Amino acid sequence: xxxTALSLSVLAALALGSASAQTTVKIATLSPLSGGQxxxxxxxxxxxxLAVNEYRAQFQKLGMNLQLTAYDDQADxxxxxxxxxxxxxxxxILAVVGTLNSGVAIPSSQxxxxxxxxxxxxxxxxxxxTDRALSNMNRIVARDDAQGPAGANFLTDNxxxxxxxxxxxxxxxxxxxxxxxxxxLKAKGTQVVGNEGTEEKSDFSSIVAKIRLQRPDAxxxxxxxxxxxxxxxQLREAGITTPVMGGDGxxxxxxxxxxxxxxxxxxxxxxAAPIDALPAARTFAANFQxxxxxxxxxxxxxxxxxxxxxxxxxxxxxxxxxxKVPSRTQVESAIRKGSxxxxxxxxxxxxxxxxxxxxxxxxxxxxxxxYRLSARLPVRPARQ
Amino acid sequence: xxxxxxxxxxxxxxAGGLVLGFVYAIIALGYTMVYGVLQLINFAHSEVFVTGxxxxxxxxxxxxxxxMNGYLKLLIALLAAMLVSGLLNVxxxxxxxxxxxxxxxxxPLITAIGVSLILQDVLRLxxxxxxxFDLTYTLPGGFSGKFCGEGSSCVALGDTxxxxxxxxxxxxxxxxxxxxxxLAVLNYLVNRTRLGKAIRAVAQDRVTAGLMGIDSNRxxxxxxxxxxxxxxxSGVLFGMKFGTVNAYSGFDPGIIAxxxxxxxxxxxxxxxxxxxxxxxxxxxxxxxxNIFGGLLGIANLESIDASYQRIGAFIVLVLILIFKPxxxxxxxxxxxx
Numbered sequence: 001x002x003x004t005a006l007s008l009s010v011l012a013a014l015a016l017g018s019a020s021a022q023t024t025v026k027i028a029t030l031s032p033l034s035g036g037q038x039x040x041x042x043x044x045x046x047x048x049x050l051a052v053n054e055y056r057a058q059f060q061k062l063g064m065n066l067q068l069t070a071y072d073d074q075a076d077x078x079x080x081x082x083x084x085x086x087x088x089x090x091x092x093i094l095a096v097v098g099t100l101n102s103g104v105a106i107p108s109s110q111x112x113x114x115x116x117x118x119x120x121x122x123x124x125x126x127x128x129x130t131d132r133a134l135s136n137m138n139r140i141v142a143r144d145d146a147q148g149p150a151g152a153n154f155l156t157d158n159x160x161x162x163x164x165x166x167x168x169x170x171x172x173x174x175x176x177x178x179x180x181x182x183x184x185l186k187a188k189g190t191q192v193v194g195n196e197g198t199e200e201k202s203d204f205s206s207i208v209a210k211i212r213l214q215r216p217d218a219x220x221x222x223x224x225x226x227x228x229x230x231x232x233x234q235l236r237e238a239g240i241t242t243p244v245m246g247g248d249g250x251x252x253x254x255x256x257x258x259x260x261x262x263x264x265x266x267x268x269x270x271x272a273a274p275i276d277a278l279p280a281a282r283t284f285a286a287n288f289q290x291x292x293x294x295x296x297x298x299x300x301x302x303x304x305x306x307x308x309x310x311x312x313x314x315x316x317x318x319x320x321x322x323x324k325v326p327s328r329t330q331v332e333s334a335i336r337k338g339s340x341x342x343x344x345x346x347x348x349x350x351x352x353x354x355x356x357x358x359x360x361x362x363x364x365x366x367x368x369x370x371y372r373l374s375a376r377l378p379v380r381p382a383r384q
Numbered sequence: 385x386x387x388x389x390x391x392x393x394x395x396x397x398x399a400g401g402l403v404l405g406f407v408y409a410i411i412a413l414g415y416t417m418v419y420g421v422l423q424l425i426n427f428a429h430s431e432v433f434v435t436g437x438x439x440x441x442x443x444x445x446x447x448x449x450x451x452m453n454g455y456l457k458l459l460i461a462l463l464a465a466m467l468v469s470g471l472l473n474v475x476x477x478x479x480x481x482x483x484x485x486x487x488x489x490x491x492p493l494i495t496a497i498g499v500s501l502i503l504q505d506v507l508r509l510x511x512x513x514x515x516x517f518d519l520t521y522t523l524p525g526g527f528s529g530k531f532c533g534e535g536s537s538c539v540a541l542g543d544t545x546x547x548x549x550x551x552x553x554x555x556x557x558x559x560x561x562x563x564x565x566x567l568a569v570l571n572y573l574v575n576r577t578r579l580g581k582a583i584r585a586v587a588q589d590r591v592t593a594g595l596m597g598i599d600s601n602r603x604x605x606x607x608x609x610x611x612x613x614x615x616x617x618s619g620v621l622f623g624m625k626f627g628t629v630n631a632y633s634g635f636d637p638g639i640i641a642x643x644x645x646x647x648x649x650x651x652x653x654x655x656x657x658x659x660x661x662x663x664x665x666x667x668x669x670x671x672x673x674n675i676f677g678g679l680l681g682i683a684n685l686e687s688i689d690a691s692y693q694r695i696g697a698f699i700v701l702v703l704i705l706i707f708k709p710x711x712x713x714x715x716x717x718x719x720x721x
Binding site: 054167170194196197198199200202203205206207208209211213226229230233234237238239252257258260261273 | 389396397400401403404423495518520526551553622626627628630633636637667668669672674689690691694695719
């Protein structure tokens with residue numbers, strides 16, 4: 001005991017002896033930094049880094065030495081969980097920005113739950129990320145189940161469709177999404193033609209023949225870009241110019257490449273706004289370019305916003321704790337209960353399970369191979 | 385809905401099925417020829433086929449800006465794909481199947497699946513080095529346009545075809561012509577040349593053929609070369625027709641083409657062609673069954689849509705095999721004591 005007390009006093013003396021009595025406070029990012037999705041994961045990390053740079057001075061004044069530690073989940077649930085355990089073991093980490101993939105977020109947040117490390121996700125849309133009602137898991141993007149009704153609204157209100165042809169890719173994602181669209185369209189009295197599932201990746205001639213026969217006003221395809229791109233190419237080659245809409249599975253620049261000359265009259269909903277769709281993002285983008293010599297994409301802005309939520313949460317918890325470094329539990333509850341301002345994507349506050357109270361879905365339009373923002377749809381989770 | 389709208393629809397669906405069927409047929413030939421000589425199901429054939437598609441993609445990509453005639457580019461793509469896929473198939477046989485020639489039949493089958501998996505990832509790796517995964521064909525101008533469309537000298541013919549529902553693209557016609565030419569050449573090769581005779585002899589009885597002075601190893605290599613070259617042709621045609629391929633694109637058409645080979649009678653060359661065409665048309669007809677269900681007022685049929693396309697093809701296969709276990713044109717293998 002004596003030696004411990006002695007070493008403690010030595011440490012204290014050393015700490016006091018240094019110019020400023022700083023406690024190291026860390027936040028972590030958890031995103032894929034290697035592998036096929038490292039591009040997006042790095043954007044999240046770099047976005048968060050900019051937020052940390054911005055807040056460092058403010059933390060310094062309060063006696064906290066703010067740092068960011070980046071963890072690589074390789075877009076893999078098992079790796080992500082292992083990294084989450086490492087994060088839990090580092091007591092100076094108060095909260096996490098992450099992840100990119102819902103499949104990684106679900107087990108990682110579970111692994112962080114017992115040590116009460118809060119997570120703020122810049123990208124996860126799966127309903128189950130927050131439907132488990134964990135006290136530490138929050139997200140600043142819309143939920144998957146918001147996409148169906150929003151897509152249906154866009155079809156009837158903006159595209160004025162009276163008759164919609166539904167296709168899905170027979171996966172849990174595509175079929176689920178299309179079912180939501182079907183439900184919302186039927187509730188509005190819009191005529192729905194079929195809801196056929198197809199795993200076909202190459203030949204869509206029978207579906208194209210049916211569309212030619214039935215002349216729908218619009219087509220909704222719940223699936224992934226590389227299947228839908230091939231479908232659209234064949235549809236357009238058959239001379240059918242009907243608009244095609246889908247969910248965020250279509251959000252890829254490859255879509256236009258695959259559809260080729262047919263890449264026109266395409267719409268999709270997505271949670272990750274392109275950087276120029278965010279009104280406040282211009283300075284951020286310039287700053288990002290200067291710091292990382294790389295162009296900022298949507299996920300960088302959301303990584304920045306998620307980090308800001310975390311940092312403002314820590315500051316609030318610090319204040320509530322009598323200007324002392326807060327505990328993980330205090331940070332967790334400050335994030336869930338706080339309201340956060342000055343973000344690129346608007347103000348953030350969370351409902352009881354960690355969904356953003358008012359999120360935004362972005363409708364992108366592809367015309368002649370060019371992507372542009374077509375509409376901004378406010379969405380609210382059912383629970384407020 | 386009246387006959388005037390329904391007829392073009394049906395013609396359209398069947399024509400689409402036939403075009404698809406030709407691709408299946410050419411792939412199926414690769415399965416059936418190898419089975420004919422070795423009684424081996426060469427599961428790696430679907431990757432030999434995709435290799436052809438990748439080679440075709442590369443040729444069209446490299447020649448994209450070249451002002452040469454589009455048909456010349458296609459010819460180069462086809463020849464390159466035939467060469468690469470053919471040699472690949474020969475190499476696979478030499479390395480993976482020949483050492484197991486006398487092993488129990490299950491062993492080379494598993495090897496074939498292994499080779500298939502290896503090739504998939506090697507292809508992915510090669511294209512991945514260049515930052516590509518989905519390979520989208522850059523076809524010469526006009527290939528994707530209408531066959532005898534506006535402004536061409538044969539627009540009257542094109543309009544007549546379109547009025548009955550035969551809305552073909554130029555690349556559909558190219559696909560059919562190239563397929564028919566390949567079949568004609570194959571038919572000549574197998575039935576009219578010494579090489580073909582020797583291959584048929586090895587297929588009938590390898591040991592006796594050897595006693596007659598036929599080098600069966602060389603004939604087997606020749607079979608793999610021809611089968612692989614056909615795989616290369618079908619790969620280019622597939623890529624040209626559907627536009628995008630990746631390293632894993634071979635699985636689906638491969639399994640259907642294998643089914644086509646079984647449907648037609650595995651080991652039979654005309655059977656493979658017939659099976660391929662039949663499956664193409666059947667698939668497409670099953671995909672539009674709900675339209676007919678709606679017309680006839682049969683509610684049960686209305687739920688049969690494109691989601692049943694794949695399974696429908698296999699149901700047809702099962703039905704035919706129940707009544708004719710050797711397939712449509714297959715010969716029963718009489719065990720002689």
